[in-house]
Amino acid sequence: MHPSAATELLHHILDFLPSPVFAVTLILLKIGLIVLPLMGAVAYLTLVERKVIGYMQVRLGPNRVTFFGIKILGGFGQPIADALKLLTKEIIVPTGASTFLFLVAPIVALVPALAAWAVVPFGGELVLSNINAGLLYVLALTSLGVYGIIIAGWASNSKYAFLGAMRSAAQIVSYEIAMGFALVGVLIASHSLNLGQIVEAQRGNVFTWFWLPLFPLFLIYFISGVAETNRAPFDVSEGESEIVAGFHVEYAGMGFALFFLAEYANMILISALTSVMFFGGWMSPLPASLAITPVIGTLLGDGIHWFVFKIFFFLFCFLWFRATFPRYRYDQIMRLGWKVFLPITIVWLVVVATLVILHVPPWFDAT
Amino acid sequence: MTLNFGPQHPAAHGVLRLVLEMDGEVIERADPHIGLLHRATEKLAESKPFNQSIGYMDRLDYVSMMCNEHAYVLAIERLLGVTPPVRAQYIRVMFDEITRVLNHLMWLGAHGLDIGAMTVFLYCFREREDLMDCYEAVSGTRMHATYYRPGGVYRDLPDRMPQYQVTKWRSEKEAHALNQNRTGSMLDFIDDFVTRFPACVDEYETLLTDNRIWKQRTVDIGIVTPARALALGFTGPMLRGSGIAWDLRKKQPYEIYADLDFDIPVGVNGDCYDRYLVRIEEMRQSARLIKQCVNWLRANPGPVMIDDHKLTPPNRGDMKGDMESLIHHFKLFTEGYCVPAGEVYAAVEHPKGEFGIYLVSDGANKPYRLKARAPGFAHLSAMNEMVAGHMLADVVAVIGTMDVVFGEIDR
Secondary structure, eight states: OOOHHHHHHHHHHHSSHHHHHHHHHHHHHHHHHHHHHHHHHHHHHHHHHHHHHHHHSOOOOOOSSSTTGGGGTTTTHHHHHHHHHHHHHHOOOOOOOHHHHHHHHHHHHHHHHGGGGGGOOSSSSSSSSTTTTTHHHHHHHHHHHHHHHHHHHHHOOOHHHHHHHHHHHHHHHHHHHHHHHHHHHHHHHHTTTTTTHHTTTTTTSSSTTTTTTTTHHHHHHHHHHHTTOOOTTTTGGOOOHHHHHHHGTTTHHHHHHHHHHHHHHHHHHHHHHHHHSSSSOOOSSSSSGGGGGGHHHHSSSSHHHHHHHHHHHHHHHHHHHHHHHHOOOOHHHHHIIIIIIIIHHHHHHHHHHHHHTOOOOSSSSSO | OOOESSSOOTTTTTTTTEEEEEEEEEEEEEEOOOTTTTOOHHHHHSSGGGGGGGHHHTTTTTTSSSHHHHHHHHHHHHHTOOOOOOOHHHHHHHHHHHHHHHHHHHHHHHHHHHTTOOOHHHHHHHHHHHHHHHHHHHHSSSOOOOOTTEEEESSOOOOSSOOOOSSSSSOOHHHHHHTGSSOOOOOHHHHHHHHHHHHHHHHHHHTTOOOOHHHHHHHHHHHHOOHHHHHHTTTHHHHHHTTTTOHHHHHSSSTTTGOOOOOOOSSSSHHHHHHHHHHHHHHHHHHHHHHHHHHHHHHHHOBBBBOTTTSSSSOOOHHHOOOOHHHOOOOOOOHHHOOOOOEEEEEEEETTEEEEEEEOOOOSSSSSSEEOOOHHHHHHTTTHHHHHTSBBBHHHHHHHTTTHHHHHOOO
16 A cells, blocks of 8 residues: 555544644554564564574574474574563673663663664655655764663673773774765765665666665675674674673673664664665666566565565675674774775765766766 | 683683783783693592593593593503504504594684684584594594503494484484495595595685684784794694694604604794694694595404403403403403503693603502693693783684693693
8 A cells, every 4th residue: 555545544544633643643653663573573683693694504593492383483483482581581780880871771772773764765655754864864873872882881890891882982983984984975976865865866777776886885884884783793892702792791681682682673774774875775676667567566666575675685694794704803993994994985985976077877967 | 900801701711711911902911820620630540540540531631532542541551561553553543633633623613713703613513523423433422432542442443333313303314314424334434534524624714714804813913933932832733833843743753653644734923823724734634644544444454452461351252251351351440450660751742732641650550640741731821921912802812722621721
């Protein structure tokens, strides 16, 4: 159903409500429609991760917890079992910890990861908040998540957690700038900060998507995204074998679960943003003429399913990296950010600006 | 900042406790504390007949079990002045090299895991599984074999490799696929293993050797100059990584190493990366050695124990009809045997370095004193020197490159 038609229908059902209440209800409904599937996706992303990495490592991954004893669903109950276990565990606040900050930190980590979805366009009109400063909003929110980590590390009163927080702080200053510059490239190329319009600016075919003219920026954005979500090979603030679990070493039960959720929600977010900004968001890679094919036309044409597919591809890359690479040392990440990424982005910004000014087809001839 | 690293730490390789004094993340001083796995092996050996301590030797360095036994058994044999049959010597060398591969696979997996490369660990364990099966086939246990005995090895290699059974979880097809290389004798299985093993090593190398992150994490980390390596008492890959071609298998050949053809890899810079390359190449050389042993063992059947029932158990059948054999059996398993008074030091090229047993006998049926020279102890002593000035993440890389196992350090 078209989104505006759905809104019409809701108007009919809820017309007894005064209009401000209706507006709020509508927004809450939309938020629910985004957050609930997102939470489900996060839960099952953990399963996908364990399965994918399992198969990469010649083992099976979780295959015991199932529904109603159906063998083929082996492992599908695992995320639910994990969630139940974490929910029922005791929340331990370490001695000497700053209790308020200790409890607030996981929330600070999770909220931006969810809030950023407000401006992500799922389709032409499928967006919660179609604001013109979308890109800035995303940049601001994705950087906020790190405060959760820093606060957690500081509030835990543990040296390992503190080292994790310090590493995280050192890490963010080094890749955030390169990431910002990569997005400036997108801004120059699309003439817009609105994520919907950024996707529209890429309309055409696979080769008019921004990954081609902005290829170095795409790579840098995605790698910085991996760094921002603290995933391997940039998981220094967690650093399993060095600082045990880094910033969340003192967290148990739901506190730990929230950090976990935040990490995975962030992974999905980064994948979504990469597809929006460099891979044409919801656009189909197939020629537009196929979209009028009967029956399967909707599948071949533009639509949210392409967006989901692209997100899934980038998520797979996240898992792939984790199974393949050793971990960087944190000073090496800083070197990578400052001495490699930053110069490349600046050079490529000049290249992109030149391309735009010269109206180089097929990307920039329309403007 | 003072950081207490371990003994409960994922990179502590057992029970290492390090007290690190740091400036930010830069290490100023590292103080390793040992003794958390002390089991008084040396003292225990003084209170029981010689043969009963062989099993304790397995538990010293519990990832290279048979090599520990080897040093102990060699020490007893030297005091007794006996030489095991040639076939037993070949079997021992073959299992020493299998053990070396086992140890290096464990080291590679753990080192990779320490530096964050998770997958190598599971790849290594896939191959370890096959070698563990060899241990099991020959001795009945997967780790603590107690297979070497003074005068030879406990029994000859089995003619048939044990096979996977069909179970509730394993279908006939899966079992059949798993049993593909287990249809023949154990030597066939080992032969098959060493044929495919170099390709497996290539696989690990694909993930690590040219990986930029791996190189950034290991090159120029924990450099030890040749002079310092000698002064610190390094042996094994730690010494060879610094460029000194010292290997007891070449320099003081024991058993039949002198007849075998193999090379000693050495490093150039003495950093973690060179030691990594040395150990990888040692795995390839071990496969080569195992192959030579397999070929010889196939062609030359024969006894695997000396025929002196003061030292080795008599044939089970003889015991039923022969009084003397029964007495020998009873004496051997209660009192053991007496070893002439004297002292001896026997060392083998253990996967981690020179593992030696210093044995003093007063002529009784138990050692007067037993001292194990564990290579890991000397390596761990160099911890402070190797990590000073590096960062916390490098400490983990250095612990990994030392290949410490606390069973032998704490004893």
